[in-house]
Amino acid sequence: MDEPERKLRDARELRALAHPVRMRLCQALYERGTATATELAEMVGESPANCSWHLRQLAKYGFVEEAGGAKGRNRPWRPVPRALSWGDGDETGEVAAASDALSAQYTEQEFAGLRDWLAWRRTDPPEWQDAANWVQNVDWLTAEELKELNEALIAIVTRHRERRDPAERPLGARRVRIFAWAVPAEPYAED
Template sequence: MRDPQELRAIAHPIRLRLLDELFLSGPATATELSDRVGQSPANCSWHLRQLARYGYVEEADGGVGRRRPWRAVFRGRAWGGPDESVALSRAGDAATEVLFTREFDQLRRWQQTRRDEPAEWRDAGFVDQTIGWLTAPELAELAEELYPLLMRYADRVADSASRPPGARPVRFVAWGVPVPPTDS
């Protein structure tokens, strides 16, 4: 990704809520989404058009005008790199902060409500944390190994027919970041 505006398009809590609703519940109109996210239909419509401008959503079949449904577009996006511009770097930092805050909020929600889940789901959910000593090439290799695991079920996001009975959305977050050197 080379366009800072494309990153800024998702660095907004309402737009992330709209994307979540479209990914989790399928195509919907701005009016239908307004009820789910607590915004006016006009505001939802404006945010949907901004998301569409950068390819995050598109018009779905089956409607016109105000009754036009939107659907989320699933595709991987990456940003950051040694040759990125200052504007892209700042937009990437802002988008990453919003996305991580959202994921942390979802983790906190799970922690607060997991006891209310059926045992099957309560026992299946997990949070792992560790520290390992790696070289930079080993860390890069680990990232390459994790990506296919995290993406194994990604096709089910866009294709509801591929979801087996009893499947639920599950959020995956992984990172491997070097610990800054100490001054000792």
């Protein structure tokens, strides 16, 4: 069972996660379950030494951990399965800047994934092409309705979270990018 949500409130931990290589390492570990730095290097296109260094930085802040069972280059790592949150409205200064940097890095990663899919989607079987979709809408909501909508989106997006464990994945399942947001369309202005 996953741990309760972890709220990131320290600029150092936010910056530790905001690094592009570290984000790819975390994603690769969630996909694989456990892996050595050498195996991860092949997955993310970095050197084993660089991956090992970044894994130690992620472990320092509790995002990954050693899986045990080996030492040195054969040491396996695993993700720490925990929902993360950051970006509260009361953040200021260094924490707000680090939080914004992490949000920007996540957004860029997801848009890059969408651009990649648009480039190769026609190579997928028709049933996968037809199952994939996106939706766009602009609506008028109160702050309470916006919060309710985002809670519903989170529930939908995370309903298969147990499948981060490779043993829980059904036959034929593929890794699918899910990225949703519901945010105001323009800056706040008093009426």
